[in-house]
Amino acid sequence: MATSPRAFVLRHTRLRPVPGLEELRLHLADEVLPLWHAVQIETGDAEAALPYWAFAWGGGLALGRYLREHPDAVEGRRVFDLGSGSGLVAIAAVRAGAAAATAADIDAFAAAAIELNARANGARISVVRRDVLDEEPPDVDLVLAGDCWYEGGLAARVTAWLRRARGRGIDALVGDPGRRYLPIDELRELAAYEVRTTTELEDLELKVGRVYTL
Numbered sequence: 001m002a003t004s005p006r007a008f009v010l011r012h013t014r015l016r017p018v019p020g021l022e023e024l025r026l027h028l029a030d031e032v033l034p035l036w037h038a039v040q041i042e043t044g045d046a047e048a049a050l051p052y053w054a055f056a057w058g059g060g061l062a063l064g065r066y067l068r069e070h071p072d073a074v075e076g077r078r079v080f081d082l083g084s085g086s087g088l089v090a091i092a093a094v095r096a097g098a099a100a101a102t103a104a105d106i107d108a109f110a111a112a113a114i115e116l117n118a119r120a121n122g123a124r125i126s127v128v129r130r131d132v133l134d135e136e137p138p139d140v141d142l143v144l145a146g147d148c149w150y151e152g153g154l155a156a157r158v159t160a161w162l163r164r165a166r167g168r169g170i171d172a173l174v175g176d177p178g179r180r181y182l183p184i185d186e187l188r189e190l191a192a193y194e195v196r197t198t199t200e201l202e203d204l205e206l207k208v209g210r211v212y213t214l
């Protein structure tokens with residue numbers, strides 16, 4: 001990698017308010033394909049992951065709205081944001097009163113983006129940069145998972161891991177804009193929000209993001 005992930009994130013994004021959660025600001029990009037190409041060049045990896053971290057996804061936007069409306073869901077609790085991307089959900093949880101927040105993502109650029117975004121919002125967040133899905137769920141009160149059901153393999157692993165967490169008495173909140181691999185039969189809907197994303201990522205700019213408990 002020619003530059004640090006932090007410098008790369010800063011070069012390719014702009015700090016701006018989050019649609020529907022204007023009190024939060026994130027380092028976001030406008031276009032996905034040129035940035036993905038830049039990631040491929042930077043990493044020398046033609047198979048590099050999409051720059052998920054440079055966008056606020058429908059599931060995370062819905063969870064963020066839910067936590068703002070229902071701070072009691074996180075107040076005084078230790079939360080774990082799985083597949084954190086930009087850090088949006090972990091930041092929303094801290095702003096809503098979580099006692100401690102950990103954000104997990106496998107992507108080095110996401111880890112850098114989470115740190116930058118946490119600082120921009122005055123939120124203290126621990127970052128875990130590894131695949132935790134083969135590990136036992138952490139010692140927390142609540143797992144938050146925003147938009148993690150977009151790929152069959154990942155979706156199955158996330159669902160199994162959340163079941164294990166529930167089995168250990170850890171609560172789980174899921175945010176999702178209608179992805180096909182969401183295990184809808186295992187979920188109970190708590191709220192629905194119109195969320196504004198971008199046609200760079202979705203078929204429609206306005207989607208319905210739903211929040212569920214497992």
Ligand SMILES: C[S@@+](CC[C@H](N)C(=O)[O-])C[C@H]1O[C@@H](n2cnc3c(N)ncnc32)[C@H](O)[C@@H]1O
Binds near residue numbers: 060110131133145
């Ligand atoms: C669609 S993004 C959602 C980001 C954020 N939660 C939101 O809603 O804006 C999914 C994220 O999951 C991350 N991810 C994929 N596999 C993962 C794994 N095994 N463990 C942790 N994160 C993972 C990706 O790197 C990506 O940042």
